[in-house]
Amino acid sequence: MATGRRLVVARVLLVVAALGLTSLHALEPGYPPSTATLSDYALSPHGWVFTASLLCLAGGSALVLLGVWPIWRVRRWLVLVWTLGNVVVAVVTTDPVGATVTTGGRIHLVWASAGIGALLLARAGHACAVRRRRRIPAQRLAVAVRIKPHARFTSIAHDPEKWVPVFG
Numbered sequence: 001m002a003t004g005r006r007l008v009v010a011r012v013l014l015v016v017a018a019l020g021l022t023s024l025h026a027l028e029p030g031y032p033p034s035t036a037t038l039s040d041y042a043l044s045p046h047g048w049v050f051t052a053s054l055l056c057l058a059g060g061s062a063l064v065l066l067g068v069w070p071i072w073r074v075r076r077w078l079v080l081v082w083t084l085g086n087v088v089v090a091v092v093t094t095d096p097v098g099a100t101v102t103t104g105g106r107i108h109l110v111w112a113s114a115g116i117g118a119l120l121l122a123r124a125g126h127a128c129a130v131r132r133r134r135r136i137p138a139q140r141l142a143v144a145v146r147i148k149p150h151a152r153f154t155s156i157a158h159d160p161e162k163w164v165p166v167f168g
Contacts, residue, residue: 006063013060020053039094039112047093054090058083078122085115 021038025031027046041050061083069076088111095105 003067006067010060010063010067013056013063017053017057017060020049020056024049024053036097037094039089039108040097042093043096051090054086058086058090061086075122075125078118078125081118082115082122085111085118089115 024041024044024046025033027049028041028044031041031044039050041047044050061079065076065079065083068079072079089108092104092108092111094108095102099105
């Protein structure tokens with residue numbers, strides 16, 4: 001599959017996953033998100049939406065991963081753990097709240113934690129890698145344009161003689 005087409009399919013899968021996970025709250029209005037986890041949706045009558053959404057999320061992540069595999073070194077393994085974590089969490093359901101912990105529940109918890117942790121580490125690594133790159137002249141200009149109005153506003157704000165009455 002061509003890179004451009006792969007990214008379009010990845011975007012569609014990620015949007016479908018986001019819409020599916022968001023729609024679960026409308027489908028299950030009695031679900032208390034403040035006291036339970038997102039994985040508890042899998043135990044509801046609409047659990048198939050949760051499973052399908054996570055599989056779409058894993059598919060979109062895998063397609064993005066294929067595109068960046070030659071570029072990223074450490075982060076590709078973190079994104080791979082994130083993708084595999086989504087597949088495992090979709091397939092292996094969690095234990096109900098208050099029930100005894102089963103092997104499947106532990107597998108679900110470990111892979112969910114590993115996937116989220118790997119995603120956070122990959123994001124932090126990406127932020128560090130972007131900061132290390134040199135800025136091109138257009139980016140310097142954009143930063144200067146953003147800083148200039150703020151500096152002017154600050155100088156006016158600190159000089160009461162330059163204040164302009166707003167309400168007459």
